[in-house]
Amino acid sequence: MSDGTPTRAFFEQRVNVRAVGLLRLLVGLITLIHLWPFLQDAVPGRYFAERFFVPFFEWFPVLGVEGYRATLLVGMGGALALAAGVFSRAAAGLTLAVVSFNVLSNELHFGHNRAFLMTLLFGLTVLPSGVAFSVDAWRVRREGRAPDESAPRWQLVMVRGLACTPYLASGFSKLVDPDWWGGVVMADRIARYRHVAEGMGVPAGLIDPIASPAFNAVMWKAVVLTELFIGAGLWFRRTHVAAMVAAVGFHVLIEITSSVSVFSFLGLAGLLLWVTPRVRERVVRLDPRDPAGQRIARRLARLDWLHRFDVRPTEGAAFVVEDVDGFRWTGGAAGRLVWSRLPLSAPFVAPRRLVDLLRRRSRGGPDSRRPRNGAVAGASAQTQARRMAGPKT
Amino acid sequence: MTRERPGGKPRHLLAALLMAVVWGAQLYFVVAAYGSPHKHFGYQPFSESSTWEAHIVRVTHDGRRQDIRHGWEGYRWHELVRGRGLAVPFVRHHASYGVAATLDYFQQALDWVAMYTPEDRRTHHFEARVITVRNAGEPRVHQLRSVTRPR
Numbered sequence: 001m002s003d004g005t006p007t008r009a010f011f012e013q014r015v016n017v018r019a020v021g022l023l024r025l026l027v028g029l030i031t032l033i034h035l036w037p038f039l040q041d042a043v044p045g046r047y048f049a050e051r052f053f054v055p056f057f058e059w060f061p062v063l064g065v066e067g068y069r070a071t072l073l074v075g076m077g078g079a080l081a082l083a084a085g086v087f088s089r090a091a092a093g094l095t096l097a098v099v100s101f102n103v104l105s106n107e108l109h110f111g112h113n114r115a116f117l118m119t120l121l122f123g124l125t126v127l128p129s130g131v132a133f134s135v136d137a138w139r140v141r142r143e144g145r146a147p148d149e150s151a152p153r154w155q156l157v158m159v160r161g162l163a164c165t166p167y168l169a170s171g172f173s174k175l176v177d178p179d180w181w182g183g184v185v186m187a188d189r190i191a192r193y194r195h196v197a198e199g200m201g202v203p204a205g206l207i208d209p210i211a212s213p214a215f216n217a218v219m220w221k222a223v224v225l226t227e228l229f230i231g232a233g234l235w236f237r238r239t240h241v242a243a244m245v246a247a248v249g250f251h252v253l254i255e256i257t258s259s260v261s262v263f264s265f266l267g268l269a270g271l272l273l274w275v276t277p278r279v280r281e282r283v284v285r286l287d288p289r290d291p292a293g294q295r296i297a298r299r300l301a302r303l304d305w306l307h308r309f310d311v312r313p314t315e316g317a318a319f320v321v322e323d324v325d326g327f328r329w330t331g332g333a334a335g336r337l338v339w340s341r342l343p344l345s346a347p348f349v350a351p352r353r354l355v356d357l358l359r360r361r362s363r364g365g366p367d368s369r370r371p372r373n374g375a376v377a378g379a380s381a382q383t384q385a386r387r388m389a390g391p392k393t
Numbered sequence: 394m395t396r397e398r399p400g401g402k403p404r405h406l407l408a409a410l411l412m413a414v415v416w417g418a419q420l421y422f423v424v425a426a427y428g429s430p431h432k433h434f435g436y437q438p439f440s441e442s443s444t445w446e447a448h449i450v451r452v453t454h455d456g457r458r459q460d461i462r463h464g465w466e467g468y469r470w471h472e473l474v475r476g477r478g479l480a481v482p483f484v485r486h487h488a489s490y491g492v493a494a495t496l497d498y499f500q501q502a503l504d505w506v507a508m509y510t511p512e513d514r515r516t517h518h519f520e521a522r523v524i525t526v527r528n529a530g531e532p533r534v535h536q537l538r539s540v541t542r543p544r
Contacts (some may be wrong), residue, residue, distance in 0.1 A: 108476035169436035188442035
């Protein structure tokens, strides 16, 4: 912040993008899933240009089947390198080029999930995604240096702007469409696919309420508003966790009810862009002599991939998590805070964590009282620590 | 951890310009989607529950009209046209990207089939009667005609 202006600060500030490393790994794997069916077709010589196809541009080159197959193989190689984090930025660029080429070759290849895949690949080309979970980072560490996990803040903000677009654009388009807002579109779809659900054994008692006009008049308005909330709520500190929870539920629901190719996986992986770009902000205090404390420390060492926590063993200390603002979470709430920030458990614990946050904001719940004189709130902190640690492994 | 690195003003301007271009392009696609049948990059999934079906005939040089549902001159529609539900126009089904997009692609498919079926020497052009139902509304009938086949 050389001259103190917010604009200059915005462009100069660097933030931690460790979470983008995990995003890179996932997007690499998802790209493999995306390209695989095209390659399966191309290997025995089935080829989109031998049938009706619509190039995005008249001038766009149409490769022969061998060239197309080779291009897909290059794309698969790029996606593999991206997942492994080998020359990550170049791999992201190469993969983006192949995925884009495949989509632009034929409009019939276009899908919103593929547009979102292109967006995320663009993001990984812009951001330094090889900073973690990668061969690139391993190489740096082998040379005795620590990988630089920082990136310009403006780059992350730019990519986040693209990543929230599907939610905002989709939500707004449905908000202004009377058929969607009025529930006509989804009621019609439910009526038409009712027999499919019945064929899968879904009881009529469950389908009838869902097919009712009253349900459809309310439900789909809620879905539209949820989409808009996700797109906007991800940006603000107060709504960030709620938006993440809503996004997880939204994508899981879509995956269960619709055929959207890789969109759900991309949507869930894309949430990593919204991980707070600062590490070790929360301090975990635990007693290293206590077996429960030892287990927590071990699990955090294994599962805190995004470096959310700074574990400080303190002899005789009860299990406490000091939040970003200095608030000290104890007992079950402390455990939930920890689990809600670990990638593997976050989707399952974050909704309950949201309740803790709301309770703290509204009146302060039994697990979230600010302790007086530095004392730890909650009489059963040790017991809760054992619960959080779970069974001995 | 956040930290700062020194950077000159031109660098900031370049960054701001890149952000403006990238966000501007995305915004362009989102807005343009409202005026386009295909809504590419505009993120409007599941926009319609509409359905469509089509009856396609070939009109021969002597004026006869023949249904092509079961193939013609060694060709079969579903072997020539695939994707977006276009391979099975003969039965009513979901217009997954909307009625407008389906009609546009179906017209292009008719033209493509007319142009790229060299073994067929008897067909003059193709015609299709397309019935669409937009979001459980009233059925609408559209008459489409392919380009005239080259002789």
